[in-house]
Amino acid sequence: xxxxxxxxxxxxxxxxxxxxxxxxxxxxxxxxxxxxxxxxxxxxxxxxxxxxxxxxxxxxxxxxxxxxxxxxxxxxxxxxxxxxxxxxxxxxxxxxxxxxxxxxxxxxxxxxxxxxxxxxxxxxxxxxxxxxxxxxxxxxxxxxxxxxxxxxxxxxxxxxxxxxxxxxxxxxxxxxxxxxxxxxxxxxxxxxxxxxxxxxxxxxxxxxxxxxxxxxxxxxxxxxxxxxxxxxxxxxxxxxxxxxxxxxxxxxxxxxxxxxxxxxxxxxxxxxxxxxxxxxxxxxxxxxxxxxxxxxxxxxxxxxxxxxxxxxxxxxxxxxxxxxxxxxxxxxxxxxxxxxxxxxxxxxxxxxxxxxxxxxxxxxxxxxxxxxxxxxxxxxxxxxxxxxxxxxxxxxxxxxxxxxxxxxxxxxxxxxxxxxxxxxxxxxxxxxxxxxxxxxxxxxxxxxxxxxxxxxxxxxxxxxxxxxxxxxxxxxxxxxxxxxxxxxxxxxxxxxxxxxxxxxxxxxxxxxxxxxxxxxxxxxxxxxxxxxxxxxxxxxxxxxxxxxxxxxxxxxxxxxxxxxxxxxxxxxxxxxxxxxxxxxxxxxxxxxxxxxxxxxxxxxxxxxxxxxxxxxxxxxxxxxxxxxxxxxxxxxxxxxxxxxxxxxxxxxxxxxxxxxxxxxxxxxxxxxxxxxxxxxxxxxxxxxxxxxxxxxxxxxxxxxxxxxxxxxxxxxxxxxxxxxxxxxxxxxxxxxxxxxxxx
Numbered sequence: 001x002x003x004x005x006x007x008x009x010x011x012x013x014x015x016x017x018x019x020x021x022x023x024x025x026x027x028x029x030x031x032x033x034x035x036x037x038x039x040x041x042x043x044x045x046x047x048x049x050x051x052x053x054x055x056x057x058x059x060x061x062x063x064x065x066x067x068x069x070x071x072x073x074x075x076x077x078x079x080x081x082x083x084x085x086x087x088x089x090x091x092x093x094x095x096x097x098x099x100x101x102x103x104x105x106x107x108x109x110x111x112x113x114x115x116x117x118x119x120x121x122x123x124x125x126x127x128x129x130x131x132x133x134x135x136x137x138x139x140x141x142x143x144x145x146x147x148x149x150x151x152x153x154x155x156x157x158x159x160x161x162x163x164x165x166x167x168x169x170x171x172x173x174x175x176x177x178x179x180x181x182x183x184x185x186x187x188x189x190x191x192x193x194x195x196x197x198x199x200x201x202x203x204x205x206x207x208x209x210x211x212x213x214x215x216x217x218x219x220x221x222x223x224x225x226x227x228x229x230x231x232x233x234x235x236x237x238x239x240x241x242x243x244x245x246x247x248x249x250x251x252x253x254x255x256x257x258x259x260x261x262x263x264x265x266x267x268x269x270x271x272x273x274x275x276x277x278x279x280x281x282x283x284x285x286x287x288x289x290x291x292x293x294x295x296x297x298x299x300x301x302x303x304x305x306x307x308x309x310x311x312x313x314x315x316x317x318x319x320x321x322x323x324x325x326x327x328x329x330x331x332x333x334x335x336x337x338x339x340x341x342x343x344x345x346x347x348x349x350x351x352x353x354x355x356x357x358x359x360x361x362x363x364x365x366x367x368x369x370x371x372x373x374x375x376x377x378x379x380x381x382x383x384x385x386x387x388x389x390x391x392x393x394x395x396x397x398x399x400x401x402x403x404x405x406x407x408x409x410x411x412x413x414x415x416x417x418x419x420x421x422x423x424x425x426x427x428x429x430x431x432x433x434x435x436x437x438x439x440x441x442x443x444x445x446x447x448x449x450x451x452x453x454x455x456x457x458x459x460x461x462x463x464x465x466x467x468x469x470x471x472x473x474x475x476x477x478x479x480x481x482x483x484x485x486x487x488x489x490x491x492x493x494x495x496x497x498x499x500x501x502x503x504x505x506x507x508x509x510x511x512x513x514x515x516x517x518x519x520x521x522x523x524x525x526x527x528x529x530x531x532x533x534x535x536x537x538x539x540x541x542x543x544x545x546x547x548x549x550x551x552x553x554x555x556x557x558x559x560x561x562x563x564x565x566x567x568x569x570x571x572x573x574x575x576x577x578x579x580x581x582x583x584x585x586x587x588x589x590x591x592x593x594x595x596x597x598x599x600x601x602x603x604x605x606x607x608x609x610x611x612x613x614x615x616x617x618x619x620x621x622x623x624x625x626x627x628x629x630x631x632x633x634x635x636x637x638x639x640x641x642x643x644x645x646x647x648x649x650x651x652x653x654x655x656x657x658x659x660x661x662x663x664x665x666x667x668x669x670x671x672x673x674x675x676x677x678x679x680x681x682x683x684x685x686x687x688x689x690x691x692x693x694x695x696x697x698x699x700x701x702x703x704x705x706x707x708x709x710x711x712x713x714x715x716x717x718x719x720x721x722x723x724x725x726x727x728x729x730x731x732x733x734x735x736x737x738x739x740x741x742x743x
Contacts, residue, residue, distance in 0.1 A: 049110050118348055125349065125534075131215035132285065135202055139282065140289040142206040143224075153225045156209045160193055163207070169196040180260060181210060182272065183223040187252050189260045202282070211282050213275030219263075220275040227283045230276075235548045238525035241280065245272045284540065302447045309550055310420040312557065314448075327507045328454030328481050331417040334440060335458060335485070335516035336432040338410035339527050340542065341403065347534040355536055357543035361425045361439060369435040369442065369472075376470035383465045403429070408535060411542070412436040414444065418560065419515035420553055421546045426539065437463055438472055445476050452479045456513030460484040461496045485513030495611040510564055522549050626700025628666045629693050635659040 032040075150156060167174075178190040193208070195201050202212040210221035226248075233239050249272065253259070262268040295305065306314040313330050322329075353362040403409045412425040412432065423443060425436045437457060445453055457463050464482040467473055473480065482500065484492060489501040502508035523545055530538040553560070582595045590599070638655050 122348060128215065132282065135200055135215060136285055136289055138200060138203050139206060140286050140293070142203045143286050144290065146207055146209070150209070153209055153223075153228075156223075156225075157207075160208050162199075162204065166207070167196050167199055169198050173197045177217070177219075179205075179218065180220045180270070181223070182220070182226065182248075182252070184226040184229060184248075185252075185255075187256055187260060189258055211279040213278040220272070222276060222279045224283075227279055230280060231283060235545075238545075240529060241277050242273050245276050248272075284544065306422075306447065309422060310416045310418050311554075312418055312561075313416045313420075324507065326452065326481070329451040330448070331454040331456065331508070331511045331513075332414050332422070332441070332444065333417070333456045333485060333511075333513040333515050334412070334414045334437050335520075336410060336412045336427065336436070337516075337520045337523075338403075338427070338432075339520070340411045340523065340538075341406045341531060342408035342533075342535055342538055343531050344405055344407045346532040349534050349536055351536040351539065357424075357539055359421065359424050359543055359546060360539055361423060361443065363428075365443060366425065366435065366439050369439040372472060373433070373435045373438070373470070376472070379470050380466060383462075383469055403431075408538065412440070413516055413519065414440045415515040415519060417509075417511040417515070418553065418557070419518055420550050421519055424542070424546070434463075434466055438467065441480070442473060445473075445479065452481070454481045454483060454508065454511075456483050456485045456502065456508075456511065458485055458488045460500050461492065481507065483508060483513070487512070487514050487517070498608050498611045510568060519546070519549060622696060623700050623703050624666070626696035626698070626703075628663065629697045630700055631659055631663045631666060633697070635663065 147153070174194050174196045176192045176194050179193050181188045181191050193205075195204060201218055202215060205212045205218065205221050206224070208221075209225075210223055211227050212218035213220040213222065230239075230241075230244055233244070249269075260270045262270045298304075300308070303314060317329070353364060356362045406429075408426055408428055409430065410427040410432075412427055414422045414424075414437075416422060423440050425440060427436065437455075441453070441455060445451075455463070460482040461484065467480075468477065483489075483502045483505065484496070484500045486502060489497055489503070492500065497504060499505070502511060502513065523542065526541060526545060530541060533541070579597070582600075585595055587593050587595045587599060635656060638652055638659060641652055
């Protein structure tokens with residue numbers, strides 16, 4: 001429409017405007033308001049959250065020509081999610097999932113979606129596990145049969161043909177599918193292999209010399225000799241699956257003309273880590289089932305199974321003569337480790353009791369002792385050995401900060417005197433509780449009703465006090481002898497060492513009780529990867545690594561015993577020379593006579609009697625009273641200080657308030673009756689009350705100084721020569737040889 005508008009006067013001329021089009025003027029676009037910006041930002045955030053949680057599908061990127069940078073593209077690193085079951089990426093927790101995730105708390109919809117995502121992942125994991133479990137028997141049978149026929153795959157098959165009579169399907173029931181085959185020397189992508197209905201695909205591939213990476217319609221398979229090589233490499237070096245697959249791809253790439261690309265996208269290299277992990281897990285299942293078949297076939301008893309771990313401890317006792325009927329037949333060492341923990345955000349799986357490895361105590365086995373310890377809490381009142389406070393693991397002081405983001409907080413284990421691991425307990429959301437050592441001891445001694453056991457533990461004194469006062473292990477308490485491990489023994493009070501230090505008591509021989517420290521060192525490469533694995537994977541890998549450690553100890557047992565014999569001979573020779581030097585000196589306590597072995601034995605017996613008969617509670621009361629007197633002296637000193645500035649006055653007021661509070665707490669702790677009793681005890685040999693107070697304060701100061709020094713010494717003392725299995729340790733050099741000891 002064309003029309004003339006009204007003439008407008010602009011200056012000295014008349015302008016006529018002609019419009020061709022709509023009569024309305026176009027509106028100018030206004031700037032968005034702050035509210036619109038917030039709404040749009042929230043909408044975009046919801047879209048991103050939905051894509052992140054899998055509610056809203058992401059728009060696939062356009063296909064482009066591959067470039068040299070494609071392998072470094074993060075999008076291509078997850079391309080195998082659409083490649084099938086054996087290429088699907090596993091569930092990965094969000095990067096900020098281990099922190100306080102605010103966006104989940106703000107929106108209930110997102111939290112609900114996250115819950116269902118984890119639930120779908122758990123259901124898929126359980127479904128896959130059930131498929132593999134259903135095939136275990138057939139797979140193990142096929143593996144053992146083919147291993148014998150091919151001489152452990154030293155003569156691999158040249159063609160994909162099954163033995164006669166193994167497949168009974170008609171030609172119509174046989175179909176071909178493409179499978180990528182990877183060997184230690186080559187890889188063959190998209191090879192046509194025939195599959196049938198009467199024989200599972202996994203079993204058929206084993207007859208061809210390959211492990212499938214999926215229980216149902218596998219598209220990838222790894223040669224058995226490749227998986228075996230990885231198994232031995234992992235045992236000796238703990239190489240990760242990612243690093244091994246990366247090295248394998250770099251090795252096979254230049255040696256093959258045809259590259260392997262992911263299906264569903266052009267020119268995207270395959271991610272073989274997940275398929276390879278499934279194949280290695282299948283091999284681990286076969287090894288476990290193979291060992292069970294061997295034990296069942298030999299009809300091994302429980303004692304025979306223990307003898308397989310350490311024949312020197314649990315095997316036949318031939319030509320062994322005990323110096324005393326109460327001498328322990330077996331010496332056990334126990335210790336906890338809080339490095340082998342597991343993060344809660346890594347996985348939410350809950351292994352069943354039938355899935356626990358054979359060397360791990362199941363929750364039902366622990367529950368008996370958990371209830372026994374809980375029901376006897378009242379009987380434990382008053383048990384407070386002075387040397388127990390210096391050990392962090394015992395009083396659980398680290399649980400608040402170190403374990404708040406973990407579900408499995410560590411391990412508690414036992415080993416024999418020859419360092420062979422015996423039993424493990426998984427520490428679940430707690431510290432080094434009393435029921436862990438009690439449960440391990442109970443489960444071991446139950447299989448040996450006629451033998452006596454020696455127990456070496458960091459807090460052997462604390463353990464015996466609780467076991468006896470709570471009435472635990474009452475049926476076998478007379479068969480148990482308690483001691484402290486050598487490294488920790490020297491941190492205890494001298495009165496405790498006289499009774500529990502294995503270097504100062506009979507029947508312990510050269511046993512140091514530190515075998516588990518060497519085991520923890522051997523398991524240390526697993527700390528980092530197992531913190532973010534599944535809980536079941538963590539337990540099975542620890543079991544496999546411990547079994548390999550035991551095998552290495554058995555192979556080196558003769559060399560181990562030879563070194564112990566040489567060390568014992570040298571120690572006897574050195575002790576004999578030292579005694580000869582003392583025998584040549586005049587005994588100043590018995591004029592006219594030299595030192596004799598009888599004199600030394602009498603003095604040591606008197607030393608033991610004094611510390612065993614001394615009332616330790618009275619000594620502790622003196623120390624507590626000395627602490628009260630020191631606090632009061634510090635308060636008087638603070639009030640006497642002259643303040644110069646307001647800051648100094650404020651600091652003095654704060655100090656005085658703190659000291660006043662501590663004094664009140666200390667007075668409540670010791671009570672008036674205790675103060676009177678201690679005063680009466682000290683009146684005999686001290687003239688004035690001031691002298692008694694000074695002696696109390698000196699006793700407290702000396703005790704505090706010694707505890708701090710020993711705590712520092714415990715942290716700094718290095719562990720020497722504990723990295724390799726079979727080597728001895730220099731922990732607690734032998735100062736007294738006990739005759740007729742068993743090694």
